[in-house]
Amino acid sequence: MSTESISATTSIGEKLRELREGKELPLRKVSALLDIDVAILSKMERGERKLTKDIILKLAGIYGYNADELLVLFLSDKIMYEIQDEDLGEKALKVAERRVKFLKASKQK
Amino acid sequence: MSTESISATTSIGEKLRELREGKELPLRKVSALLDIDVAILSKMERGERKLTKDIILKLAGIYGYNADELLVLFLSDKIMYEIQDEDLGEKALKVAERRVKFLKASKQK
């Protein structure tokens, strides 16, 4: 999966809302499928409640959308939250990349 | 500040411990300067308690060490925590980078 197609401006919540509206499904129906309160799903789509990997995977199934792309968006949201308005955010991302690559290289033996 | 010199294997806690031991300062003295319990500082260095930006800045002052480098390490630790063992971590980092760059470009007008 490439990441180039993923928007730089859309959060995971917004994306999920777009997908739901694209399928013309009301919160009511989707929340029933997920077996959660309609208020919670509403808040998740608007970023007021935390999403979980589990919910994302279920929604990918419901909307017939690529799960990995949603998970990448989800993870990048969490990353964005950590670096927020920090000036050093970009540098921290570069260091994290180096560390991830290092870990990956360490694991494959 | 460049990030190339920052280790891919050292966490912020380990780094702070190295710095403290390099200066041969006991936890007791440093925690007194920070006005926190010695147990908390011990746990922070070993990653059992969360560090804060505030503490990091104070420690940079105490150890006479570059604050930005420590903050980058601190932020990258938090990022690493979010992506943990996720296969998609690296892709999420790339998306986050694009988003940060986009935000930066939006702000400068």
Next chain:
DNA sequence: TTAAATTTGACACTTATTGTCAATAGAAAA
């Protein structure tokens, strides 16, 4: 205006995080 959909806020509940402290363990010096 009705009806459906969504949002909002209050609530009780659980879980996480916090600072404080004392006991334990470890290391180094005497």
Next chain:
DNA sequence: TTTTCTATTGACAATAAGTGTCAAATTTAA
């Protein structure tokens, strides 16, 4: 070894943060 300094551990209560549930209020569409 005994003493002393240092560091770690775990328990505790207090606070903060996150959770699901619900009903009322608002918005949207028919």
